[in-house]
Amino acid sequence: MKPFIPVFRPRLPDAERLLPYLRRIDASRIYANWGPLTTELEQRLARTFGLSQPAVVSASSGTAALVGAMLASAGRATSARPLAAVPAFTFVATAIAVEQCGYRPYLLDVDPHDWSLDLEKLERHPLLHQIGLVVVVAPFGRPANQAACRCFRERTGIPVVIDGGGSFEAVCRNPGETLGAIPTALSFHATKSFAMGEGGCVVTTDEPLASDVARALNFGFESSRNSVAASINGKLSEYHAAVGLAELDQWTGTHNAFLDVAQQYRCAFAASLPNHRLVVAPEVASCYALLEAESADAATEIRRHLEESNVDTRLWYGEGLQRHDCYRDLPRDSVDVTQSLAPRLIGLPMACDLTADAIERIVATIGEVAADE
Numbered sequence: 001m002k003p004f005i006p007v008f009r010p011r012l013p014d015a016e017r018l019l020p021y022l023r024r025i026d027a028s029r030i031y032a033n034w035g036p037l038t039t040e041l042e043q044r045l046a047r048t049f050g051l052s053q054p055a056v057v058s059a060s061s062g063t064a065a066l067v068g069a070m071l072a073s074a075g076r077a078t079s080a081r082p083l084a085a086v087p088a089f090t091f092v093a094t095a096i097a098v099e100q101c102g103y104r105p106y107l108l109d110v111d112p113h114d115w116s117l118d119l120e121k122l123e124r125h126p127l128l129h130q131i132g133l134v135v136v137v138a139p140f141g142r143p144a145n146q147a148a149c150r151c152f153r154e155r156t157g158i159p160v161v162i163d164g165g166g167s168f169e170a171v172c173r174n175p176g177e178t179l180g181a182i183p184t185a186l187s188f189h190a191t192k193s194f195a196m197g198e199g200g201c202v203v204t205t206d207e208p209l210a211s212d213v214a215r216a217l218n219f220g221f222e223s224s225r226n227s228v229a230a231s232i233n234g235k236l237s238e239y240h241a242a243v244g245l246a247e248l249d250q251w252t253g254t255h256n257a258f259l260d261v262a263q264q265y266r267c268a269f270a271a272s273l274p275n276h277r278l279v280v281a282p283e284v285a286s287c288y289a290l291l292e293a294e295s296a297d298a299a300t301e302i303r304r305h306l307e308e309s310n311v312d313t314r315l316w317y318g319e320g321l322q323r324h325d326c327y328r329d330l331p332r333d334s335v336d337v338t339q340s341l342a343p344r345l346i347g348l349p350m351a352c353d354l355t356a357d358a359i360e361r362i363v364a365t366i367g368e369v370a371a372d373e
């Protein structure tokens with residue numbers, strides 16, 4: 001049997017790179033609650049996005065960041081507006097976060113080209129008056145359209161939160177288009193391009209909203225120990241901030257390595273499988289190498305063949321939210337695009353140090369399926 005190729009192999013900062021930051025924690029004896037490292041991380045991230053400091057609020061995960069952004073901008077669900085509109089084409093965390101805020105997810109379909117919600121269409125939705133929150137997802141790290149979100153919010157009065165998920169690179173590349181007053185939650189989970197194990201942040205240029213996000217992530221406390229608003233504990237620890245700072249130190253190298261692997265994938269497909277649709281950076285985040293198969297059956301066949309060859313794959317969003325046991329019975333529109341797209345988008349192995357040999361083996365194995373047809 002050929003060696004196993006995992007679908008994703010993270011490489012976070014090693015112990016050597018963490019040590020200077022850990023020593024600072026030893027000296028300060030501050031371990032949580034926006035200590036010096038967390039504050040420095042927020043400042044460095046804001047600078048990376050070209051924003052001033054209060055714009056970034058760190059969180060213990062991308063899901064916590066989503067809950068913080070939702071509670072701060074929309075509060076908990078009300079009986080008049082019990083629904084939160086979410087795309088069916090997303091990672092389950094989107095639905096989990098809106099439920100944590102008391103909303104019933106209402107599933108909508110996505111556009112077949114940009115894989116994202118059509119907000120103009122949503123404005124005319126018959127259930128709009130029951131929707132208390134809209135979550136726009138940046139699928140696979142594709143850029144979210146901040147202006148369209150702001151326009152929807154102004155025209156309907158309904159709060160919008162962007163689930164930026166793995167869109168750190170799209171945000172760095174084009175902060176003007178992706179960031180603004182509408183809050184964007186980012187995930188820094190180990191499987192994302194910019195990663196710290198577990199972690200995330202909310203980015204917004206609306207300063208009062210940024211304070212409300214921090215409050216929502218810290219028991220509803222503001223300047224006293226009086227809990228004044230709906231909240232969770234979603235704070236980042238100083239230890240995770242240490243990983244985040246060390247990850248920022250090495251980010252240029254890691255990012256270039258990911259982009260290089262994406263380029264190698266592109267060349268290998270162009271040479272051997274020019275009729276296959278490969279989706280890699282910069283179209284999506286550089287932690288993804290997606291193969292869009294022609295049909296769900298073709299995708300199953302390719303995945304089965306890769307598995308027999310000891311190559312791991314993943315449908316990162318499953319077959320859409322509507323296919324998860326927990327979310328089958330949710331109210332929804334027809335979700336034809338999601339139903340067609342999600343089972344065809346195969347996550348191929350990715351790592352910043354994936355070897356040329358591994359890529360060759362993966363592409364050759366996919367080629368065998370094509371040859372059998």
Ligand SMILES: *Cc1c(COP(=O)(O)O)cnc(C)c1O
Nearest residue numbers: 061062063091093165166187189
């Ligand atoms: C990764 C991801 C999340 C969840 O982030 P965690 O840090 O794992 O909680 C949410 N939404 C999207 C679109 C993601 O890709």
